[in-house]
Amino acid sequence: MNLGWTGKLKDNLAEIYAPIRGELEHVEQLLRVYLLNGQPYLQRLMEHGLQLGGKRLRPAVLLLAGRACGSLREEHYLMGAVMELIHTATLVHDDVLDGAKRRRHLETINVRWDTETSVIFGDYLFTIAIELTTQLGDREVSARISRAGRRLCEGELRQIAERGNFALKEQEYLEIIEAKTAELYSCAAELGAYFAGAPHGIRESLARYGREIGIAFQIIDDVLDVAGSEEIAGKSLGTDLQKQKPTLPVIRLLQIVPAEERAGLLQQLKNPSPENLSRLREQLVRSGAVDYARSKAMEFVNSAVHHLQGLERNEGTIGLQAVASYVVGRQR
Amino acid sequence: MNLGWTGKLKDNLAEIYAPIRGELEHVEQLLRVYLLNGQPYLQRLMEHGLQLGGKRLRPAVLLLAGRACGSLREEHYLMGAVMELIHTATLVHDDVLDGAKRRRHLETINVRWDTETSVIFGDYLFTIAIELTTQLGDREVSARISRAGRRLCEGELRQIAERGNFALKEQEYLEIIEAKTAELYSCAAELGAYFAGAPHGIRESLARYGREIGIAFQIIDDVLDVAGSEEIAGKSLGTDLQKQKPTLPVIRLLQIVPAEERAGLLQQLKNPSPENLSRLREQLVRSGAVDYARSKAMEFVNSAVHHLQGLERNEGTIGLQAVASYVVGRQR
Numbered sequence: 001m002n003l004g005w006t007g008k009l010k011d012n013l014a015e016i017y018a019p020i021r022g023e024l025e026h027v028e029q030l031l032r033v034y035l036l037n038g039q040p041y042l043q044r045l046m047e048h049g050l051q052l053g054g055k056r057l058r059p060a061v062l063l064l065a066g067r068a069c070g071s072l073r074e075e076h077y078l079m080g081a082v083m084e085l086i087h088t089a090t091l092v093h094d095d096v097l098d099g100a101k102r103r104r105h106l107e108t109i110n111v112r113w114d115t116e117t118s119v120i121f122g123d124y125l126f127t128i129a130i131e132l133t134t135q136l137g138d139r140e141v142s143a144r145i146s147r148a149g150r151r152l153c154e155g156e157l158r159q160i161a162e163r164g165n166f167a168l169k170e171q172e173y174l175e176i177i178e179a180k181t182a183e184l185y186s187c188a189a190e191l192g193a194y195f196a197g198a199p200h201g202i203r204e205s206l207a208r209y210g211r212e213i214g215i216a217f218q219i220i221d222d223v224l225d226v227a228g229s230e231e232i233a234g235k236s237l238g239t240d241l242q243k244q245k246p247t248l249p250v251i252r253l254l255q256i257v258p259a260e261e262r263a264g265l266l267q268q269l270k271n272p273s274p275e276n277l278s279r280l281r282e283q284l285v286r287s288g289a290v291d292y293a294r295s296k297a298m299e300f301v302n303s304a305v306h307h308l309q310g311l312e313r314n315e316g317t318i319g320l321q322a323v324a325s326y327v328v329g330r331q332r
Numbered sequence: 333m334n335l336g337w338t339g340k341l342k343d344n345l346a347e348i349y350a351p352i353r354g355e356l357e358h359v360e361q362l363l364r365v366y367l368l369n370g371q372p373y374l375q376r377l378m379e380h381g382l383q384l385g386g387k388r389l390r391p392a393v394l395l396l397a398g399r400a401c402g403s404l405r406e407e408h409y410l411m412g413a414v415m416e417l418i419h420t421a422t423l424v425h426d427d428v429l430d431g432a433k434r435r436r437h438l439e440t441i442n443v444r445w446d447t448e449t450s451v452i453f454g455d456y457l458f459t460i461a462i463e464l465t466t467q468l469g470d471r472e473v474s475a476r477i478s479r480a481g482r483r484l485c486e487g488e489l490r491q492i493a494e495r496g497n498f499a500l501k502e503q504e505y506l507e508i509i510e511a512k513t514a515e516l517y518s519c520a521a522e523l524g525a526y527f528a529g530a531p532h533g534i535r536e537s538l539a540r541y542g543r544e545i546g547i548a549f550q551i552i553d554d555v556l557d558v559a560g561s562e563e564i565a566g567k568s569l570g571t572d573l574q575k576q577k578p579t580l581p582v583i584r585l586l587q588i589v590p591a592e593e594r595a596g597l598l599q600q601l602k603n604p605s606p607e608n609l610s611r612l613r614e615q616l617v618r619s620g621a622v623d624y625a626r627s628k629a630m631e632f633v634n635s636a637v638h639h640l641q642g643l644e645r646n647e648g649t650i651g652l653q654a655v656a657s658y659v660v661g662r663q664r
Contacts, residue, residue: 039486041493093455097448116429116492119451123425124485126455130462131478137471146463153456154371160448161373 013055016322019315020063023072027059027080034081034128045121048112050084052091054104058083058188061213061323065192065206068308068316075136075195082129082145083188089125090152090184092118097160098239141191148187155180159245166254166269168246174215181221182214189320205307209320212304217327219297222247226281227290228331241280242272248296253289297328345387348654351647352395355404359391359412366413366460377453380444382416384423386436390415390520393545393655397524397538400640400648407468407527414461414477415520421457422484422516424450429492430571473523480519487512491577498586498601500578506547513553514546521652537639541652544636549659551629554579558613559622560663573612574604580628585621629660 017024035046059080066076094100095108096118102108109118126149133145159176162168189210193203225240226249240247250269257265265283268276284290301324311317349356367378391412398408426432427440428450434440441450458481465477491508494500521542525535557572558581572579582601589597597615600608616622633656643649 039490041490042486045489093451096451115447117489119425119428119454120485120488120492122451123455123458124482124489126458127478127481127485131475131482134471134474134478139466139469142466142474143463146459146466149459150456150463153452153459154374156452157377157449157456158371158373160452 012322013057013326016319016326017056017060019319020060020067023063023077024056024060024080026077027056027063027084030077030081031084034085034132042124045109045113045117048106049088049092049109049121049125051106052103052108053084053088056084057217057323058087058184061185061210061320062188062192064316064319064323065189065210066196066316067192068196068311068314068320069193069198069202069206070196073195075138075141076192078132078136079141079188079191079195082132083184085125085129085132086145086149086152086184089122089129090156092122092125096122097156098243100239141194144187144191148183151179151183155183162246164244164270166244166246166250166266168251170248170251173246173248173251177215177218177222178211181218182211185214185217186210202310205310209304209307209324212300212307213324213327216297216300216304216324219248219293219300220328220330223249223290223293223297224330224332226250226284238277238281241269241277244269244272248293249284249289252292253284253287256287256289294328301325301328344654345658348651348658349388349392351651352392352399355395355409356388356392356412358409359388359395359416362409362413363416366417366464374456377441377445377449380438381420381424381441381453381457383438384420384435384440388416389549389655390419390516393517393542393652394520394524396648396651396655397521397542398528398648399524400528400643400646400652401525401530401534401538402528405527407470407473408524410464410468411473411523411527414464415516417457417461417464418477418481418484418516421454421461422488424454424457426488428454429488430575432571473526476519476523480515483511483515487515494578496576496602498576498578498582498598500583502580502583505578505580505583509547509550509554510543513550514543517546517549518542534642537642541636541639541656544632544639545656545659548629548632548636548656551580551625551632552660552662555581555622555625555629556662556664558582558616570609570613573601573609576601576604580625581616581621584624585616585619588619588621626660633657633660 031050035050036043062080062083063072063076066072091103092109095103096110096115099110100108101111106112109121113121130145130149133142136142155176155178159180162172162176186207187210190203190207193206198206222240225238225247241250254262254265268280272280305321305324308317308320363382367382368375394412394415395404395408398404423435424441427435428442428447431442432440433443438444441453445453462477462481465474468474487508487510491512494504494508518539519542522535522539525538530538554572557570557579573582586594586597600612604612637653637656640649640652
């Protein structure tokens with residue numbers, strides 16, 4: 001069963017992952033074991049689903065955080081698998097929400113199968129993640145994971161509620177992406193430190209590191225959605241504008257646009273025809289709104305790396321720094 | 333905030349619930365507290381969502397099982413709320429799957445809001461349920477709940493995979509509904525006994541009771557979908573035939589239909605036009621297939637009640653017997 005990530009890494013992820021290559025392979029093996037135990041009718045769905053996430057960035061953050069604070073234990077691998085399962089669950093449901101057709105150069109579940117299957121398959125991945133977490137029998141870990149799950153949903157629900165609200169403030173946008181994306185990165189980094197026996201202060205620093213790379217990750221995701229290449233990203237882009245999500249580049253453009261052009265811009269945003277979409281994309285780049293969003297992401301990443309200062313310099317901390325750079329530099 | 337069940341009970345549920353009326357009210361209060369803590373944009377969604385389940389049958393089974401085995405503790409109320417949250421999460425996602433428009437005389441979330449909101453709101457309710465369970469800090473309870481969640485999804489996914497497969501055997505149908513519906517009833521009854529300090533054997537008996545009323549409940553649900561009244565049920569019916577789900581009445585009809593009519597029947601099942609649907613419904617009733625399904629449900633209920641024999645006769649066991657009768661006698 002090919003879960004799809006090994007050897008397919010572009011960018012510089014292969015290099016970043018080098019010190020934890022064997023450990024990430026261990027996480028893959030666990031995913032295979034958990035998922036091959038499924039019923040036969042689930043097999044194809046599982047194989048397909050586990051290729052959608054691909055980058056294994058959240059397990060990598062968890063493992064690197066563990067290595068940064070000490071040595072890795074079986075709990076790191078188990079929770080690495082849990083991170084990937086939760087992430088994949090959210091991808092599968094996101095693709096339903098966005099009506100997305102492609103992800104990582106593959107058809108989405110809603111295209112290859114259907115909406116029904118996507119809804120329940122996402123639920124299923126999440127319940128497996130919870131069941132695996134429960135196996136640890138660690139109340140604190142269970143509380144952290146269930147809180148992360150709830151916050152993810154709160155972020156998503158608020159984002160849905162704010163569709164079409166182009167008066168959304170930058171701060172409100174940041175609150176949304178902190179819940180829907182950064183929470184899981186924060187959880188991964190914090191648990192990595194926790195299982196390595198790090199003291200409270202260090203755990204807290206890593207939680208903040210995770211939170212800030214998570215915010216940066218989502219800002220860049222939103223930038224790529226308006227200014228990226230579908231060929232490189234391997235997934236449907238432009239869905240945020242179609243779904244009228246007020247993301248950072250759009251919020252910025254609305255701030256800096258001359259007063260007399262504002263009404264026309266809102267008109268275009270509320271009527272995402274193909275012509276309006278291509279005009280909007282061009283304006284987002286030309287106006288500097290996209291650059292502004294990238295520089296905001298860079299600020300968060302710089303702040304994230306700052307939180308690593310209290311840790312010794314080792315393979316783990318170097319890896320976490322490299323992940324931070326990757327997050328803002330990525331094209332997909 | 334009116335969560336919708338009090339005073340709106342028809343059938344004989346009000347009578348069945350009489351001995352635990354105050355306790356069910358306690359569960360309602362907990363639901364209100366948990367859900368009013370949500371963000372403002374979630375408020376209307378919450379109020380609407382919590383009216384969809386309505387009957388509070390799973391919390392009632394949990395409380396009655398607790399009363400049958402001893403006295404009720406705070407854990408009973410908390411887990412009663414958890415049962416209702418998980419049940420509501422599955423209803424919200426089911427309504428997406430079935431494209432249902434009405435439930436309990438209300439618009440479904442996918443109609444009043446949209447599919448996106450339904451998907452994430454269902455996820456949200458489930459994550460709250462998991463977070464509340466985690467608060468107990470009881471590994472056994474967490475394991476039971478997460479297993480129930482996983483089994484629910486497995487049942488749903490298998491049912492989706494079997495749509496259009498009219499060669500499905502009765503035994504396979506029973507396996508599906510055991511996972512997708514009976515698991516949660518079994519969990520409710522077992523946890524009721526567990527928190528009351530019942531010994532292992534009694535917990536096991538109550539788990540079986542729950543499993544069998546759950547199977548009966550789903551058989552009757554499937555019967556009502558082909559032979560019930562939308563007016564009484566207050567929800568969209570006929571969706572099983574439209575979605576080509578092979579439910580027990582259909583499986584039975586295919587068994588007993590004369591060989592020369594079989595091909596025509598399959599033709600109708602695979603082309604659920606309005607004319608075919610009304611012809612099918614009539615044939616399901618006339619042939620005795622619906623009666624057969626009802627009698628199967630009755631067998632399960634009789635067996636369920638049999639599992640209560642080891643318990644003393646008290647308000648709890650009498651209530652559980654009454655719930656069993658309600659499950660097969662209900663019109664909605």
